[in-house]
Amino acid sequence: MSGAGTASNQARSGSSAARQRWAPWEDPNEKPHVRIVGVTKRFGDFVAVDNVSLDIYKREFFSLLGPSGCGKTTLLRMLAGFETPSEGQILLEGEDMSGVPPYERPVNMMFQSYALFPHMSVEKNIAFGLKQDRVPKAEIDRRVAEVIEMVQLGQFAKRKPHQLSGGQKQRVALARSLVKKPKMLLLDEPLGALDKNLRTQTQFELMNIQEETGITFVIVTHDQEEAMTVSSRIAVMDHGRIVQVSTPGELYEAPLTRYVADFIGEVNILEGRGAQREGDHLVLQCPDAGCAIQTGPYAEDGGDESLWIALRPEKVRISKEPPADSSRNCMTGEVWDIGYLGNLSTYHVKLDSGKMITATQANMARLIERPITWEDRVYLTWAPDAAVVLRD
Amino acid sequence: MRQGLTWFNIASLLLGFLFLYLPIALLIIYSFNESRLVTVWAGFSTKWYAEMLQNQGLLNAGWVTLKVAFTSSCFATVLGTMAGLIMSRFGSFHGRTLFSGMIYAPLVMPEVITGLSLLLMFVAVALDRGFVTVTLAHITFSMCYVAVVVQSRLAGFDRSIEEAAMDLGCPPGRTFFQITLPIIAPAVVAGWLLSFTLSLDDLVIASFTTGPGATTLPMKIYSQVRLGVTPEINAVCTILVGLVATGVLTASLITRRQEMRREAEERQAIANS
Amino acid sequence: MSSSPPPAAPATAPQAAVESPEVARQGTQKLLKYLVIAVPYLWLLAFFLAPFLIVLKISLVEVRVAMPPYSELITFVEDGWIAFHGSLENYLWLWDDPLYINSYLSSLKIAATSTVLTLLVGYPIAYGMARAPRRWRFALLMLVILPFWTSFLIRVYAWIGILKKEGLLNLALTHLGLISEPLTILNTDIAVYIGIVYSYLPFMVLPLYANLEKMDLSLLEAAADLGCRPIKAFWVVTVPLSMTGIVAGCFLVFIPAVGEFVIPDLLGGSETLMIGKTLWTEFFNNRDWPVSSAVAVILLLVLIIPIVLFQRQQQRSAEAEA
Ligand SMILES: Nc1ncnc2c1ncn2[C@@H]1O[C@H](COP(=O)(O)OP(=O)(O)OP(=O)(O)O)[C@@H](O)[C@H]1O
Numbered sequence: 008m009s010g011a012g013t014a015s016n017q018a019r020s021g022s023s024a025a026r027q028r029w030a031p032w033e034d035p036n037e038k039p040h041v042r043i044v045g046v047t048k049r050f051g052d053f054v055a056v057d058n059v060s061l062d063i064y065k066r067e068f069f070s071l072l073g074p075s076g077c078g079k080t081t082l083l084r085m086l087a088g089f090e091t092p093s094e095g096q097i098l099l100e101g102e103d104m105s106g107v108p109p110y111e112r113p114v115n116m117m118f119q120s121y122a123l124f125p126h127m128s129v130e131k132n133i134a135f136g137l138k139q140d141r142v143p144k145a146e147i148d149r150r151v152a153e154v155i156e157m158v159q160l161g162q163f164a165k166r167k168p169h170q171l172s173g174g175q176k177q178r179v180a181l182a183r184s185l186v187k188k189p190k191m192l193l194l195d196e197p198l199g200a201l202d203k204n205l206r207t208q209t210q211f212e213l214m215n216i217q218e219e220t221g222i223t224f225v226i227v228t229h230d231q232e233e234a235m236t237v238s239s240r241i242a243v244m245d246h247g248r249i250v251q252v253s254t255p256g257e258l259y260e261a262p263l264t265r266y267v268a269d270f271i272g273e274v275n276i277l278e279g280r281g282a283q284r285e286g287d288h289l290v291l292q293c294p295d296a297g298c299a300i301q302t303g304p305y306a307e308d309g310g311d312e313s314l315w316i317a318l319r320p321e322k323v324r325i326s327k328e329p330p331a332d333s334s335r336n337c338m339t340g341e342v343w344d345i346g347y348l349g350n351l352s353t354y355h356v357k358l359d360s361g362k363m364i365t366a367t368q369a370n371m372a373r374l375i376e377r378p379i380t381w382e383d384r385v386y387l388t389w390a391p392d393a394a395v396v397l398r399d
Numbered sequence: 400m401r402q403g404l405t406w407f408n409i410a411s412l413l414l415g416f417l418f419l420y421l422p423i424a425l426l427i428i429y430s431f432n433e434s435r436l437v438t439v440w441a442g443f444s445t446k447w448y449a450e451m452l453q454n455q456g457l458l459n460a461g462w463v464t465l466k467v468a469f470t471s472s473c474f475a476t477v478l479g480t481m482a483g484l485i486m487s488r489f490g491s492f493h494g495r496t497l498f499s500g501m502i503y504a505p506l507v508m509p510e511v512i513t514g515l516s517l518l519l520m521f522v523a524v525a526l527d528r529g530f531v532t533v534t535l536a537h538i539t540f541s542m543c544y545v546a547v548v549v550q551s552r553l554a555g556f557d558r559s560i561e562e563a564a565m566d567l568g569c570p571p572g573r574t575f576f577q578i579t580l581p582i583i584a585p586a587v588v589a590g591w592l593l594s595f596t597l598s599l600d601d602l603v604i605a606s607f608t609t610g611p612g613a614t615t616l617p618m619k620i621y622s623q624v625r626l627g628v629t630p631e632i633n634a635v636c637t638i639l640v641g642l643v644a645t646g647v648l649t650a651s652l653i654t655r656r657q658e659m660r661r662e663a664e665e666r667q668a669i670a671n672s
Numbered sequence: 673m674s675s676s677p678p679p680a681a682p683a684t685a686p687q688a689a690v691e692s693p694e695v696a697r698q699g700t701q702k703l704l705k706y707l708v709i710a711v712p713y714l715w716l717l718a719f720f721l722a723p724f725l726i727v728l729k730i731s732l733v734e735v736r737v738a739m740p741p742y743s744e745l746i747t748f749v750e751d752g753w754i755a756f757h758g759s760l761e762n763y764l765w766l767w768d769d770p771l772y773i774n775s776y777l778s779s780l781k782i783a784a785t786s787t788v789l790t791l792l793v794g795y796p797i798a799y800g801m802a803r804a805p806r807r808w809r810f811a812l813l814m815l816v817i818l819p820f821w822t823s824f825l826i827r828v829y830a831w832i833g834i835l836k837k838e839g840l841l842n843l844a845l846t847h848l849g850l851i852s853e854p855l856t857i858l859n860t861d862i863a864v865y866i867g868i869v870y871s872y873l874p875f876m877v878l879p880l881y882a883n884l885e886k887m888d889l890s891l892l893e894a895a896a897d898l899g900c901r902p903i904k905a906f907w908v909v910t911v912p913l914s915m916t917g918i919v920a921g922c923f924l925v926f927i928p929a930v931g932e933f934v935i936p937d938l939l940g941g942s943e944t945l946m947i948g949k950t951l952w953t954e955f956f957n958n959r960d961w962p963v964s965s966a967v968a969v970i971l972l973l974v975l976i977i978p979i980v981l982f983q984r985q986q987q988r989s990a991e992a993e994a
């Protein structure tokens with residue numbers, strides 16, 4: 008694919024280190040590609056999208072993540088022009104999109120159901136968008152051939168959609184929305200209908216295609232693993248609102264709220280009170296845990312109200328020996344249940360307060376030699392950085 | 400419970416279909432009867448068909464009926480397709496409730512009322528009764544049937560296909576002709592056929608709205624039937640039944656064949672991947 | 673969290689100039705949309721609603737020997753005044769003459785009876801079809817639909833030859849020695865019942881079949897597993913589950929049967945009263961247009977209740993499916 012010549016793109020492709028450094032959203036001089044400004048969408052009394060503001064940058068692979076019914080599709084359909092916002096504005100490259108119908112927006116969408124034209128062959132489906140723009144015949148042929156090559160559909164070009172399998176249909180839908188080289192590609196659960204294996208494989212292909220073409224991708228998904236794999240940034244939605252926008256790593260390591268912490272991966276949540284500042288972090292009293300908890304760096308002061316702390320299971324060390332200092336970041340309890348997952352084991356530990364804590368350990372030794380077993384009394388410890396303070 | 404048939408099921412199917420088909424079968428058989436008496440079989444003959452072809456009144460009525468049916472079904476298909484599109488794709492607009500009421504009401508309205516009301520209107524606007532008025536009447540009730548058939552087809556297909564076309568730069572009008580119409584074509588054709596047969600079949604509304612010189616075949620048959628059963632009418636009926644049955648069977652077999660091929664191809668595609 | 677400052681106002685002069693053809697194009701799209709709505713809308717207003725209002729109007733005036741054979745509802749008198757001549761006389765006439773009331777009641781009775789009969793005949797057929805091997809079902813369905821496409825008049829006519837005194841049914845029964853005297857069936861209410869059941873059978877079978885075919889057969893297995901005999905299972909599981917199909921089929925037969933004209937006219941006797949026939953006679957034989965109009969208005973009022981009920985039921989089952 009051509010058109011990948013700009014400096015930032017070159018900086019981006021190449022080593023993965025370069026890729027990690029690529030963060031236009033941190034650069035105050037960078038102009039956002041799309042700006043969603045205070046957008047609300049109501050259906051009657053029901054608020055489907057609630058005052059959403061979002062900046063998406065050129066060449067981003069941006070995910071909207073959230074449970075079913077939280078308004079992801081609605082937000083995407085407003086970007087495509089199928090729904091008009093009840094309030095707020097959508098700006099594409101600084102231009103207000105309100106009143107621009109879908110057929111005049113330089114944005115293409117890949118539908119959840121693929122929406123292939125059943126009466127046209129694969130080729131005709133892909134060429135459809137170019138024909139609408141009255142692109143010369145020779146160029147249509149060339150560009151269609153190019154994307155067919157890219158999605159590896161060469162031998163299926165003459166087939167009708169019903170003669171294709173699910174994965175092939177998905178590729179046709181992708182090719183059809185790519186061929187017009189839109190400024191932005193919207194994908195509504197593009198992999199939702201594929202089975203697990205094909206999904207993972209296709210995720211990487213999507214990333215490669217996105218990188219090759221340099222098109223901004225906005226993808227909707229409710230599969231958090233998928234979002235973590237493909238995205239440059241993820242927006243987590245809940246009941247029409249955006250709860251957090253971060254890179255995948257940040258989202259996992261530093262969730263802002265209990266909702267996000269719970270939604271992304273597994274987590275133990277503890278309630279702490281009486282926050283005392285010690286340098287860049289806080290120390291909280293936590294009756295549930297039966298100890299004081301030293302948190303990771305946290306700028307605000309806790310005040311008197313209770314705070315929530317997230318602790319990922321894999322960051323908890325489990326041991327039968329007490330640590331040197333058991334007054335801080337150390338809980339004691341009894342092993343209640345053990346789940347064996349092959350590579351990992353999950354321990355459910357019942358603390359003296361009655362609270363259940365989950366800890367996972369890599370299975371270094373063989374199963375029979377497992378040192379910790381049911382009803383053992385154990386000590387749970389963790390590095391201070393692992394305890395993340397949540398906002399609510 | 401077994402999926403198969405019990406003797407009770409077989410018996411009810413056999414008796415049911417006997418009940419449905421025996422009267423028509425007898426009618427067809429007796430159209431080839433030599434004797435004028437309907438109940439006495441006097442040997443095979445096609446003389447009533449020959450006689451029918453001599454009956455100028457009958458032939459004229461047949462010609463009028465075909466013209467009315469063809470014209471009205473074409474108009475009804477266009478108007479009905481528009482109406483079906485409006486009901487399933489145009490969202491809400493002023494007077495939508497009245498509109499869908501006017502689409503559904505003629506379907507359940509007794510024919511005597513439809514016929515009477517149209518006639519009174521034609522008289523009120525001093526439109527001479529004849530070919531034009533029958534055709535107008537038939538367009539009006541047929542278009543409602545077409546609208547319902549088209550609407551149910553539109554309701555059954557994924558709206559995002561049309562949205563995809565618009566997303567790729569195709570304005571709504573063109574989307575209708577390039578995407579929607581080819582997909583709903585079977586329903587439109589079915590709607591046309593339905594209009595055609597409804598018009599071919601109609602006695603009551605035609606009796607109210609027609610005038611001199613535009614007697615339709617059902618009216619002709621009706622007036623002769625009132626005088627008694629004749630083999631000649633049996634012959635006319637046989638031809639009509641034969642035409643309709645052939646048409647409907649052919650159409651449905653073709654669509655069935657296409658569907659089966661399509662299903663097989665779908666299975667193939669999934670198996671191959 | 674991305675917190676974005678409000679955007680700079682984008683409405684600059686050159687952009688406004690760019691926007692105007694776009695606005696014009698959208699105007700055309702809107703115009704097109706209203707045009708598409710207008711054509712069928714106006715057609716139905718002119719050929720469905722307006723005629724009906726005229727019926728209403730004529731039902732209020734009196735008959736006259738002229739063309740058109742009724743008086744004016746509104747006349748213009750001098751000085752721009754208008755005079756209104758309407759009266760409910762025709763309706764009072766319907767109330768006074770027992771013929772009309774009896775026709776209405778008898779129509780309802782005949783329609784209700786034949787609906788029940790159609791259900792009794794149609795249910796076993798639909799049930800048999802739904803339980804038939806899958807590869808037969810299309811053929812069976814076609815066999816039910818095919819008569820629906822063939823002429824109504826012809827199907828009614830076919831029964832005359834069978835039911836009349838020297839007809840095929842009497843011939844067969846005499847030959848079999850079941851009867852010595854030919855039965856009188858044609859020109860009685862029984863012939864009308866047969867005609868209605870025969871003509872409307874597809875309307876009953878199709879919704880029933882659609883409903884029964886969707887039924888989960890494992891429910892019957894579950895019932896049997898819990899100790900329910902097949903006959904009992906039919907009454908306590910199959911019938912209640914097919915209730916929406918039964919109700920839809922009954923409405924589809926009952927509503928058109930009430931206003932039926934051809935069947936009572938050709939198969940019924942002179943004492944068979946049905947309102948469609950009465951209206952026809954009033955119009956074509958007595959040439960009393962105002963009274964025919966009043967009959968039509970009342971018939972519609974009688975039918976509105978079942979029609980509204982049917983509509984409700986359809987809506988409910990559509991919602992239940994969604
Ligand atoms: N046209 C509409 N009219 C009324 N309500 C609607 C409409 N479209 C969506 N909604 C409502 O808006 C809410 C958000 O819908 P949306 O389709 O955006 O959810 P989603 O996040 O995409 O969910 P999913 O993951 O299930 O696809 C839902 O509760 C839905 O019922």
Ligand SMILES: [Mg+2]
Binds near residue numbers: 079080081
């Ligand atoms: Mg969705």
